[in-house]
Amino acid sequence: MWSSPVWVRARRRSAMSVTSTDLITVRGVRKRFGAREVLRDIDLNILAGSITVILGTNGAGKTTLLRILGLLEPADEGTVAYDGVVPGASTVAYGTSTRSPSQDGHFLPLRRQMLLAFQHPAIFSSSVLSNVTYGLQLRGVSRAEAEERSMAALRETGISDRARQHASSLSGGEAARLSVARALALQPRLLFLDEPSASLDPYGTKLLEDLLMHMRDDLGMTAVVVTQDIFEARRVADQVAFLHQGRIIEQAPRDDFFTNPRDEQTRRFAAGELLV
Numbered sequence: 001m002w003s004s005p006v007w008v009r010a011r012r013r014s015a016m017s018v019t020s021t022d023l024i025t026v027r028g029v030r031k032r033f034g035a036r037e038v039l040r041d042i043d044l045n046i047l048a049g050s051i052t053v054i055l056g057t058n059g060a061g062k063t064t065l066l067r068i069l070g071l072l073e074p075a076d077e078g079t080v081a082y083d084g085v086v087p088g089a090s091t092v093a094y095g096t097s098t099r100s101p102s103q104d105g106h107f108l109p110l111r112r113q114m115l116l117a118f119q120h121p122a123i124f125s126s127s128v129l130s131n132v133t134y135g136l137q138l139r140g141v142s143r144a145e146a147e148e149r150s151m152a153a154l155r156e157t158g159i160s161d162r163a164r165q166h167a168s169s170l171s172g173g174e175a176a177r178l179s180v181a182r183a184l185a186l187q188p189r190l191l192f193l194d195e196p197s198a199s200l201d202p203y204g205t206k207l208l209e210d211l212l213m214h215m216r217d218d219l220g221m222t223a224v225v226v227t228q229d230i231f232e233a234r235r236v237a238d239q240v241a242f243l244h245q246g247r248i249i250e251q252a253p254r255d256d257f258f259t260n261p262r263d264e265q266t267r268r269f270a271a272g273e274l275l276v
């Protein structure tokens, strides 16, 4: 399926070299909602050109952490550094400013290199095709090229026959495929996916996982994927971070995480035992 993909031709010129350096370094991040602390002293390293899976149970803080990494939500304390993305260090330091990074124009170039796809994908009130072309046109791609790249992405994700349909009428799985198509067309340097396969059938899940690995291997993309599915983590992760009750219990390369976990809670979670 990936033999002659258009997006490789389109972006190979800007592919990043794969290094083992951090693209994102998180230190001491905390987040409270009211009196509840939902993220506690988070340290996390996201390696450039790799897939990091954040595993955790419901309410662990996964979506909140992803929103902070994606500059949509400010943390209360701590720092998030995006060293490999923009020339010079770009660091979001919390606890010193009340300003949300999502409203800070300084981070616009950084945000333009990111794509976030959430549990419930944000769908614009327009056609399926426009939902894909929008992000490309926002980044200065001409309408004709945007439509060509978007149609190719919709074909790859199996929903090209829905291109002119209103996006709000897509089924849950089709909407998830639309998120995948956006990533495919945009080829962000940094992709954040929140439970991407939750509403995908096995074919859609395979498509998504192949896409992720292809974008990592051929484009040097860095991805952070939130899931509760330990089998998916085993299939796609280079690194796994286990988030439990707002804390990172363990972060390790995939094989170490599953075969030789340091923490007892990690071992139980990786073994599929219930955690309370």
Ligand SMILES: Nc1ncnc2c1ncn2[C@@H]1O[C@H](COP(=O)(O)OP(=O)(O)OP(=O)(O)O)[C@@H](O)[C@H]1O
Binding pocket: 033, 034, 038, 056, 057, 058, 059, 060, 061, 062, 063, 064, 065
């Ligand atoms: N805007 C908010 N206001 C108040 N509480 C919030 C807000 N956003 C999240 N929370 C709470 O923070 C906790 C962590 O939420 P989060 O969505 O990050 O969890 P999650 O790990 O993504 O869970 P799930 O697996 O169910 O998606 C939850 O208890 C949630 O109710």
Ligand SMILES: [Mg+2]
Binding pocket: 062, 063, 064, 119, 194
């Ligand atoms: Mg969530």
